Amino acid sequence: MIEPVSPAEEPSAAVPVVRAVNLVKIYQTGGLPVPAVRGVDLRVEPGEFVAVMGPSGSGKSTLVHMLGGLDTRTSGEIWVDGERADTLTESGWAILRRRKIGFVFQFFNLVANMTVADNVELPALLGGSSPRHARERREYLLGELGLSGKADASPAQLSGGEQQRVALARALANQPRLLLADEPTGNLDSRNTRDVLRLLGEVHRQGQTIVMVTHDARVAALADRLITLLDGEIADDGAIASPRRPKPDPDHGPGKVIELRG
Ligand SMILES: Nc1ncnc2c1ncn2[C@@H]1O[C@H](COP(=O)(O)OP(=O)(O)OP(=O)(O)O)[C@@H](O)[C@H]1O
Secondary structure (H helix, E strand, O other): OOOOOOHHHHOOOOOEEEEEEEEEEEEEEOEEEEEEEEEEEEEEEOOOEEEEEOOOOOOOOOHHHOOOOOOOOOEEEEOOOOOOOOOOOHHHHHHHHHHHEEOOOOOOOOOOOOOOOHHHHHHHHHOOOOHHHHHHHHHHHHHHHHHHHOOOOOOOHHHHHHHHHHHHHHHHHHOEEEEEEEOOOOOOOHHHHHHHHHHHHHHHOOOOOEEEEEHHHHHHOOOOEEEEEEOEEEEEEEEOOOOOOOOOOOHHHOOOOOOOOO
């Protein structure tokens, strides 16, 4: 007989994907303290798509980088998928990122001297996937993102929009619990912005949890929750009542649904 699962043993359904408790970041510049994040409390549930907005310098990037361990916190707690993360060493964070976190940045950050295929496979290999599984996952993601024909290209041979799609494939290579995005469309023209937003919307519909920094209200409208930062504090946090979804791109036909768990 199968034992019923007690609530404490249930898989992470009730556990937030990421949680910050009184998170503080104070940079020191020339001996002077620069408070960037001042006591943020945040809880992101599985499947949520959270947009983070606010004026320049309000602490958006610092907050999201801390949530992924790319910046150290001054004080406070960070929990990722139920695991205490703020006390991890750099290598502990690196392991956690490989297992659970994908990143997409404004400036793609692809490895210039590696092919598109290798850029996407690398995180899966580092995360412990077998070479065969990493290759299959890469073929699958590049196919879904319309980039199969570019697998052997180097990043410099791609357009900005293509590079960002590769960056998204790389971020999803490990089927991360959490996708962190910092201005993922900030460097793209409107058409490539639409493409990347469509992809983000699709992975979200497949259940991907996303936290995304953006300056653009149209981009934020894709999310279902908007956090507004002001001077390093959460000034507003709420559901987006009637998100204005981006219109499908007539040049690209109906959007394809990406199976994240493929
Ligand atoms: N490495 C750093 N050293 C010192 N101060 C920093 C550093 N990074 C950011 N800051 C400061 O921390 C504050 C928050 O910066 P942050 O980049 O997080 O803001 P942001 O909201 O993402 O801004 P933007 O929208 O312009 O990207 C700013 O005052 C900034 O000058």
